[in-house]
Amino acid sequence: MHMRQLLLATAAVAGLAGAAQAENVLKWGANRDIGSLDPYSYGDSFTINVLNHVYEGLVRYNKDLKIEPALAESWEILDDQVTWRFALRKGVTFHDGAPFTADDVVASLERVSDETSPLKGNLPAYVSSRAVDDYTVDITLNGTYPLLLNDLTNIHIFDKEWMTAHDALKPTDIGAGVEGYATYNANGTGPFSVESRQPDAKTVFVKNPNWWDTPQHNLDRIELLPVTSAATRVAALLSGEINFTNDAPVQDLPRLAAAPNVSVLEGVDLRTVMIGFPFRDKLSTGADNPFTDVKVREALYKAIDLDLIHKKVMRGKSRIAGATVAPPIPGYVPALDELPGFDPEAAKALLAEAGVPEGLSFEFSCISDGLVNEEQFCQAIASMWSRVGLAPKLDVAPRAVQSPKRTNGKTDVYILGWATLPMLDAYSPLLQIFHTKEGNAGVFNWGGWSFPELDRLIDAAGSELDLDKRLALETEALGIVKKEHIMLPLHQQPMAWAVTDEVTTMPLFPDNKPRLWFAQVAPGS
């Protein structure tokens, strides 16, 4: 009898599925699953991106990646220059019907800044926040800081009552060995709410009929279907089992483009691929380190045929870069993008001038599961350097293995890709990569360099509230980075999404994040 009930239940479910066919469904074949439904217990930008459909921030990026009001309607900096006052949007409700108020903002900011939160770095200047009244919040920072809005685009707002009721006011602390409610449940204000989740199989989002904004999408459901294997993902797109993927493998693009029902959306990512150098006294081999000499760094740059890498390794789909940030990033100016010019003879001359011994050996660290075609372009660069009389030792391994070696300074020359996320401003690489390593700054300064003039400009930019003055400071700082060849930019890497003809609108974003509240499908898909 029990079995019969089950079968009936199954039939009922099947019936519902049949009825659901009339809905507009986006079947999103992603290259991996989200870690959990809690965006703030693991530092994974893909999880935050997906859950941005469910949770929203005080501000958000629009279609042109410009910041616009979301849960906050307006803001001002108070006279003390370190407190920001936000006027919140009225009449917004969470998916469970609870009203959105200032207490929710304060509780959410406290949650992400909690000392056990792995993402407290996403709100680096935060000191405290206070609900002035139900729809006004004051956020106090540790100094004048111009990029709070950029940071807030990625801080999702939770409901305080919901978190209190389910003991989720703090992020899940893995060290304490206790699970968190927010891992399995979600309650945001966003355009979609979570209907069901089966890890590694399917997560279903349904349209939030009470969303405060006028929807530009026409979706009733989003099914997030992780398909890790690239070949399987391509097959699923061809057979129509998925109608969208945000990771169309580069090697399959011609095949996908040739398929009658599939369109490929190609673009250039914001991520700039760069080569970094050690500034320690000795190399990992124990030899004296020649890379502290700017001539040597310049020589290595001149030895690389950027055009060949663009044409052969990146199949003409990358954008050759001379600047360490991509053109859409504030702080970029075209003058920074001037290329070094491929000249192996000049490179040899510079190396000789700097007294670099013939056949100098050094570790060259690349990541096998990192950037697009990283292993291939690393091999190409290594052989180009060999041709000017150097002996790079290529060390290729997965990210998890290479990261600790890099942060502990156990490698020499390395590759790094930087997309300025989540800030989308040149201040991001300047602070995180090019600044001297101290306190919050220079976390990715793996080479251990220090340029006082550069630090001064970066610090000035970090407390300059006037946009034009700040960008001028950032551009000047990027100029020093370029002049000193601290890192050698190679290219911005290609990105490709693909949709079947069921999908009529799918804006491609250069930060490689799908924002499906702008997507449309053919009715009844």
Next chain:
Amino acid sequence: MIAFLLKRATNAAFVMLAVALLAFVIFRFFGDPVEMMVNEQATQADRAELRERLGLNDGLITQYGRFVTHAVQGDFGISYRNQQDVMVLIKERFPATFELVLVATVISLVVGIPLGVITAVYRNSRLANALQLGSIVGVSLPSFVVGILLILGFSVTLGWLPGFGRGETVDIGWWSTGFLTPSGRAALILPSISLSTFQVTLVMRLVRAEMLETLRADYIKFARARGVPTARVQWRHALRNCLMPVITLTGMQIGNLIAFALVTETVFQWPGMGMLFIQAVTFVDIPVMAAYLMIVSFIFVALNTLVDITYAWVDPRLRDDTARTGGGNG
């Protein structure tokens, strides 16, 4: 017999401890989980603090000791990436892997045994030679290639079967089954065929070898001489006597299939334990990797111990040394 059982159980426990130790030694080379857990903007101090809180700065032996003490209480900790209790995660995934392995095993027997008999009975015929050749292909094709070919054929070109996922499932208690829904059954077909390819050829070759041996035995000749129909001799008398090693092999191979399912699960996005493990490796999710290795090795050890015990029960000489020296006659 009790002494024998105790001895076997102790051996099994030592094997498990050794596996766990080995796992912890290997994890050192997987990299640093903290680098995967925080994002770009975390400071060095934040990273160091998180590492300390997770106990990753402790010595190898301390970490190992802590893991074993918790593991014997059934506590494998919380997944770094999924923030879920590891036992819950694995319990969630086990049914998917088990059903896949079960169907693959059934396919391997249902297809492998008749093919083995045919190739033995009609050896040197064109059919048998073709099957033999096919079996070499089956043995040598990597299972991800088989998987992709099946997907291209049956999912993309013909559009008959789903190319990934598990379809709709029904929960019976904590067990989620795909057997009870049409989409669940359809989703099982391609991955289980892909997983069973190797197994089919293994069973076929074993049955063939055993049959060739048995068909030469005296009792078969006598049965023929008595006028028993050929088909009955071959499929009933001979085959029955070949099945014991096949059953043993199948039992022992279940452990292998669970381990190999990892590849099939990755190709077909089958939400099983192998999939979980692969992700854990990518994100250096040590609690999940440790628990998976322990559980898979437990399955191996348990199957082996069971087989040993069964043999000992059947054959008293294997029980202990006293029995061997006391019962032996030279």
